Amino acid sequence: MKNKLNKFHQNFSTIFLFKNGKAIEYSNEDDLNQNPQKIQIENIQKVTVGFRNEAILTIEGNVFAKGKYINPNNPKEFINISSLIEDKNDRIIQDVVSGDSSIYLLTSNQNVYGIGSNEYGQLGFDSKTLKETQKPILMMKNVSKIFSGNSSYHVFLLNSNQELFGCGNNRWGQLGLTKIQNIPKGKIIDIQCGYGHSIMMIENENQNPKRKLYSCGYWEFTEIKSSLFENDDIILEISVGGNTHALILTSKSKLIGFEDNAFSQLGTGDINDPSIPIQIELPKLRFNEDISNYHISCGAFFFQS
Known part of the structure; x- marks a missing residue:
């Protein structure tokens, strides 16, 4: 069992991006002592890590990626996947997002391309006819996010x-309602996807608080309610973990967690009711400052038998 778990965890890695556009990576696949490796790519503006892939977006609009489904012959090597898009006029990438085993590219022409595994049809094609692809394929046009x-x-x-x-x-x-268009009124600010659930942040200027969260997946489509969400406090950012945990960051520097905490992934050390959001008290480390300018990100957790 020990060897099996070690092999299972080899996909995990962490990337730190610095303001100067450079990045380092911790990967237990390469180094059990956790020594960081410098990523040999310059002018980085965004990094995104999936369970089985990594992608880097540069200021110039290029995307470099690696992983089992991206470059099966050498999964540890970054390759320029944006240069593989057939339409040369559509190769400037505006945004990149990682799924578990797929990567999605949003071009400056508002076209979305997918690359990687299509086991569940996550690239928008029939999984029986398209299992996976190492070449970006056009999924949809006129996409903003x-x-x-x-x-x-x-x-x-x-x-x-x-x-x-x-x-x-x-x-x-986890795709929400049968007709996704029937979501609550308002502007969609963000959607975070976990393994079996999704959380939507929707903004409506005519309601208090103006930003609300809705969850779908393991439970029915429902609004996430709590007294922790004050009317004058604005939800700034949400992040959803692999199975059933999530973090919420507010303008009043509140860090709120909810759903599963069986392995203390919310940092509280206890197992809470998954339907009740809790405020996480951060330890005072080297600073005592407003955390609303920071970013939050939840990792994955999976059982392996």
Whole structure:
């Protein structure tokens, strides 16, 4: 069992991105002593890590990626996947998002390309005819935002008319309602996808608080309510973990966690009711400052028998 678990965890890595556009990576696949390795790519503006892949977006609009489904012959080597897009006029990438085993590219022309595994149809094609691809394939046009998650086998695509489309694994209803267009009124700010659930942040200027969260997946489509969400406090950012935990960052420097804490992934050391959000008290480390300018990110967790 020990050898099996060690092999299972070889996909995990962490990338730190610095303000100067350089990055380092910790990967237990390469170094059990956790010595960081410098990533030999310059002018980085975004990094995204999936369970089985990594992708880097540069200021110039190029995307370099690596992983089992991206470069099966050498999964540890970064390759320029944006240069593989057939339409040369569509190779400038505006955003990149990782799923569990797929990567999604949003071009400056508002086209979305997918690359990697299509086991659950997460690239928008029939999984029986297209299992996986090491070449970016056009999924949808006129897209303004893409949403997925490091452990998700599904993706949401939002067009310029605020119409939402989803594809991929829907075993637990993580794609939301049957007709995704029937979501609550308001502007979709963000969607975070986990393995079997999704959380949407929707903004409506006529309600208090103006930003609300809705969850779908393991449980029915429902609004996430709590007295911790004050009317004058604004939800800034959400992050969803692989199975059933999530973090919420607010403008009043509150860090709120909810859902599963069986392995203390919320940092509280106890197992809480998954339906009740809790405020996480951060330890005073080297600073005591406003955390609303920081970013949050939840990792994956999976059982292996």
